[in-house]
Amino acid sequence: MTTRRVVIDPVTRIEGHAKISIFLDEDGEVRDAQFHVTEFRGFEKFCEGRPLAEMAGITARVCGICPVSHILASAKAGDDIFAVDIPPAAEKLRRLMNLGQIVQSHALSFFHLSSPDLLLGFDSDPAQRNLFGLIAQHPEFARGGIRLRQFGQEIIELLGGRKIHPAWAVPGGVREPLAPEKRDHILSRVPEARQTVLDALAFFKRYIAEHREEVEHFGNFPTLFLGLVSKDGAQWEHYDGYLRVMDSEGNILVDGHDPRRYTEIIGEAVEPHSYLKSPYFKPWGYPEGAYRVGPLARLNLCTRIGTPLADAELAEFRQHGNARGVVLSSFMYHYARLIEILAATERIELLLHDPDILSPHVRAGGAINKLEGVGVSEAPRGTLLHHYQVDPHGMVRRVNLIIATGQNNLAMNRTVKQIAQHWIHGARDAKIPEGLLNRVEAGIRAFDPCLSCSTHAVGQMPLIVRLFDAHGQLLDEVRRD
Amino acid sequence: MSVVTLTINGQDVSARDDATVLQAAREAGIHIPVLCYLEGLSAVGACRLCLVEVAGVNRLLPACTTRVQEGMEVHTDTPRLQTYRRHIIELLFAERNHVCAVCVANGNCELQSLAIEVGMDHVRYDYVFPSLGMDLTHERFGLDHNRCILCTRCVRACDEIEGAHTLDVLGRGAKARIVTDLNMPWGESPTCTSCGKCAMACPTGAIFKQGSTVAEMVHHPEKLAFLKTARERREWRV
Numbered sequence: 001m002t003t004r005r006v007v008i009d010p011v012t013r014i015e016g017h018a019k020i021s022i023f024l025d026e027d028g029e030v031r032d033a034q035f036h037v038t039e040f041r042g043f044e045k046f047c048e049g050r051p052l053a054e055m056a057g058i059t060a061r062v063c064g065i066c067p068v069s070h071i072l073a074s075a076k077a078g079d080d081i082f083a084v085d086i087p088p089a090a091e092k093l094r095r096l097m098n099l100g101q102i103v104q105s106h107a108l109s110f111f112h113l114s115s116p117d118l119l120l121g122f123d124s125d126p127a128q129r130n131l132f133g134l135i136a137q138h139p140e141f142a143r144g145g146i147r148l149r150q151f152g153q154e155i156i157e158l159l160g161g162r163k164i165h166p167a168w169a170v171p172g173g174v175r176e177p178l179a180p181e182k183r184d185h186i187l188s189r190v191p192e193a194r195q196t197v198l199d200a201l202a203f204f205k206r207y208i209a210e211h212r213e214e215v216e217h218f219g220n221f222p223t224l225f226l227g228l229v230s231k232d233g234a235q236w237e238h239y240d241g242y243l244r245v246m247d248s249e250g251n252i253l254v255d256g257h258d259p260r261r262y263t264e265i266i267g268e269a270v271e272p273h274s275y276l277k278s279p280y281f282k283p284w285g286y287p288e289g290a291y292r293v294g295p296l297a298r299l300n301l302c303t304r305i306g307t308p309l310a311d312a313e314l315a316e317f318r319q320h321g322n323a324r325g326v327v328l329s330s331f332m333y334h335y336a337r338l339i340e341i342l343a344a345t346e347r348i349e350l351l352l353h354d355p356d357i358l359s360p361h362v363r364a365g366g367a368i369n370k371l372e373g374v375g376v377s378e379a380p381r382g383t384l385l386h387h388y389q390v391d392p393h394g395m396v397r398r399v400n401l402i403i404a405t406g407q408n409n410l411a412m413n414r415t416v417k418q419i420a421q422h423w424i425h426g427a428r429d430a431k432i433p434e435g436l437l438n439r440v441e442a443g444i445r446a447f448d449p450c451l452s453c454s455t456h457a458v459g460q461m462p463l464i465v466r467l468f469d470a471h472g473q474l475l476d477e478v479r480r481d
Numbered sequence: 482m483s484v485v486t487l488t489i490n491g492q493d494v495s496a497r498d499d500a501t502v503l504q505a506a507r508e509a510g511i512h513i514p515v516l517c518y519l520e521g522l523s524a525v526g527a528c529r530l531c532l533v534e535v536a537g538v539n540r541l542l543p544a545c546t547t548r549v550q551e552g553m554e555v556h557t558d559t560p561r562l563q564t565y566r567r568h569i570i571e572l573l574f575a576e577r578n579h580v581c582a583v584c585v586a587n588g589n590c591e592l593q594s595l596a597i598e599v600g601m602d603h604v605r606y607d608y609v610f611p612s613l614g615m616d617l618t619h620e621r622f623g624l625d626h627n628r629c630i631l632c633t634r635c636v637r638a639c640d641e642i643e644g645a646h647t648l649d650v651l652g653r654g655a656k657a658r659i660v661t662d663l664n665m666p667w668g669e670s671p672t673c674t675s676c677g678k679c680a681m682a683c684p685t686g687a688i689f690k691q692g693s694t695v696a697e698m699v700h701h702p703e704k705l706a707f708l709k710t711a712r713e714r715r716e717w718r719v
């Protein structure tokens with residue numbers, strides 16, 4: 001079958017651009033769309049031949065968008081290889097840091113990157129549609145968001161040292177206990193953070209009531225969902241637990257699955273247009289087994305969150321879902337992110353009041369006791385898996401990483417396709433319509449992919465969109481730097 | 482023993498006649514950068530970082546192996562020396578694979594400190610990117626050839642202070658490598674006493690404690706000088 005091709009595409013040679021290709025069919029209708037990811041090349045090779053102890057530092061540096069998540073997954077893979085149970089304080093501190101990471105990353109995604117679209121409108125002046133425009137028009141809202149992100153960052157810095165120590169979490173635990181002054185300081189900032197997110201939730205709920213179109217057309221389709229849930233009662237989980245897979249009807253397909261056996265349920269496809277592997281749900285095959293991870297998936301998967309404020313919000317959130325309460329629109333990732341920030345503020349408070357949290361015993365000694373280990377955690381963007389094989393001396397032989405953005409890759413393609421289908425129709429001399437770029441950008445942003453192009457820019461995402469006809473002829477290209 | 486007088490950077494300095502220029506300078510509080518020299522070990526003059534200018538001598542002389550002389554006029558920090566030092570450091574970086582951000586010695590590395598000291602903001606030579614392995618077979622220590630600058634401090638510490646002579650250098654020039662015994666895995670060494678003096682001596686992240694994570698390896702070179710002096714003065718009266 002021949003098709004025409006519209007490319008919204010991150011050109012490889014331009015670093016940090018999101019590249020998108022849109023393909024048309026003979027009738028000029030959108031047949032397919034691809035969001036190309038060009039990062040993470042050679043990433044895993046880079047780790048081979050290095051000692052296990054260095055892995056946290058290496059993965060955190062090479063994949064610099066969410067270092068904390070890699071540090072945690074890597075340290076957990078190390079715990080597995082050491083075959084140790086880490087001290088209770090170490091687990092709680094790691095959880096605390098991950099919550100800090102979730103707060104800061106979600107706040108960045110919602111307030112800094114996405115809310116200018118929501119508050120100022122998709123078609124507002126691009127020069128104004130950014131954080132600075134937001135500060136000018138909604139100073140309270142913008143400032144609250146900036147401070148919320150700082151709150152999350154501060155937790156990370158107070159625990160890991162200035163600029164995030166690249167190896168704060170280590171196989172066996174963490175490197176340093178928490179000092180009482182630091183605990184008190186974080187606690188003192190919780191109320192403000194919570195108020196900010198409650199206000200943002202109120203705003204967002206009004207927004208979706210008034211903007212049904214965005215909710216309907218931003219990646220609203222059935223897929224599977226995959227993520228961690230807690231071992232006791234399948235509650236919301238971000239650090240440990242079992243893998244759960246749910247279909248769009250709310251049927252639980254896999255439950256209580258030990259992440260160490262992830263290869264039984266996750267397959268990895270490699271597509272020529274992307275360096276990123278596209279994981280899929282193995283029993284359903286590729287590409288039918290496309291699944292989504294991240295905030296939306298976590299909220300769909302869990303039975304409850306486990307803290308009162310967040311659980312109340314979750315109940316309301318599920319009313320936006322289908323008959324079984326499963327929320328399908330990728331636009332609702334934003335909503336899910338806010339609820340997760342709220343949950344994080346509640347959990348942070350609980351953790352800081354835990355008597356174990358100041359314990360000086362934070363690092364278990366260990367040695368290479370197994371030649372293979374898997375570490376899993378929920379990064380802000382979704383489930384993150386580190387799988388290492390080592391030799392008897394701890395030299396890393398093989399590394400496999402499954403990252404959130406890879407897992408969402410198929411869903412991101414479908415989102416872009418759905419948006420393009422809504423905007424491009426039967427134009428044989430097709431042009432990339434005005435307004436498409438902003439929508440596509442917002443569609444991708446809903447997933448908060450961990451690409452430098454998507455997070456470095458306070459303003460617009462650098463994008464290249466290409467439109468191809470049914471014969472692969474380039475019809476139009478729009479580039480935004 | 483007699484005392485000689487010389488000038489270093491125009492400053493009058495006196496020193497024992499068996500002292501080196503480096504010792505005289507240190508005594509007088511004048512800093513000369515070094516890498517292969519370590520107090521407590523014999524000086525080998527290998528890295529050339531301590532080169533100084535001596536009036537009336539055409540060549541540059543290594544301060545760590547050059548004896549003081551009466552009336553000597555020494556300069557330690559001329560523009561020419563600064564340029565050479567920077568080149569030496571750049572060559573050391575270009576020669577092996579140094580990724581400080583993920584290195585066990587980050588923040589605690591003499592090579593890194595010197596790069597900062599000589600103002601190395603980039604490397605003007607092409608990186609060689611040699612494909613080098615590491616030896617993790619020893620239960621307590623690891624050796625990463627990627628970060629080794631062949632200063633031989635570990636070899637001398639092992640030989641002169643511990644007396645084991647487990648470590649040595651194999652090959653020449655760009656092919657030179659630190660080896661254990663007859664080039665066997667360190668973990669199988671019949672001579673290594675696992676004392677860790679090599680790890681104390683190493684100026685970089687090349688020799689480290691097993692399990693060290695990024696920036697976690699702290700060296701203690703001063704302990705070697707302490708051992709040596711204490712032994713010479715028979716402080717323990719054994």
Ligand code: SF4
Nearest residue numbers: 579581584590685686
């Ligand atoms: S040994 Fe020193 S210079 Fe080399 S990578 Fe490590 S910190 Fe950097």
Ligand code: SF4
Nearest residue numbers: 629630632633635683
């Ligand atoms: S291992 Fe360390 S002490 Fe030994 S030669 Fe290499 S850099 Fe010098």
Ligand code: FES
Nearest residue numbers: 517526528529545
């Ligand atoms: S310190 Fe003198 S040559 Fe190395």
